[in-house]
Amino acid sequence: MxxxxxxxxxxxxxxxxxxxxxxxxxxxxxxxxxxxxxxxxxxxxxxxxxxxxxxxxxxxxxxxxxxxxxxxxxxxxxxxxxxxLAAALAxxxxxxxGGWWLRDEQGLAGTGGAVAMVGDALSAHVVFASEVRHPVEVAVSERAHLVGWLSKRLGAELKVPDLSPSGYALIGGRLLPASTGPAAQFMYESKTGLRLTLYLRRGDGGATAFRFANQNGVEAFYWMDGPFGYAIVADLPRDQLMPLAKAVYLQLEK
Structure with a gap:
């Protein structure tokens, strides 16, 4: 060679x-x-x-x-x-x-839209997950209003996954700007205070493989599926983030 x-x-x-x-x-x-x-x-x-x-x-x-x-x-x-179905089987x-799936671990992988989305998701998580007084715009006590409001702004009925079996309770969410229009962020918190966010926004109508991205130690698991792109973000090792991402994906597909 x-x-x-x-x-x-x-x-x-x-x-x-x-x-x-x-x-x-x-x-x-x-x-x-x-x-x-x-x-x-x-x-x-x-x-x-x-x-x-x-x-x-x-x-x-x-x-x-x-x-x-x-x-x-x-x-x-x-x-x-x-x-x-192909995404679920993947x-x-x-x-x-093995290594092929994680081959772009040193950077962001996927289509241009997916890369831009996960970059925004990581940045939003870093900014708001550390907030003490105002981590969310609308608290979970107004869940019906939160989901209805964000669904209207994104133009589709949104599902909010239940991660309580995994130890994370929804604490609320917020509306965010994105290059493709409005985006939504739902925030969850564990009993120890660790926060996890689910970011979603309009995509390009296609689908991409599931991928990881990392920004200064914060991990994201992201994918594009139909009209939306999704990213689940947390300061967790990949082997702990992956089951949470799987739970989110399966609930969104029901």
Missing amino acids: NGRVSEDDLHAYLDGQLEPERVAAVEAWLASDPIDAERVRQWAEQKDGLHRLFDRVLDEPVPPRLTIAAITARRRWAGRSLPR LVMLGAV
């Missing part, structure tokens, strides 16, 4: 998909480049962690709503449902994709 080993080579090596005659060259490169060697080591740790978290999901029965009969019954919505199979 001539020249510098590419990132594609590193991922193929990690996933056991590299041609045998190239394995030695990649291993020689890693032995001589401590930066790339450390990157591959971190990817391997992430891959192992994801397998530990989600391999058991592969043995679970297929949910009734994802059976062939259920999908066929909803065929008139196929144009919208198929991208969502989430369930997350443990199997």
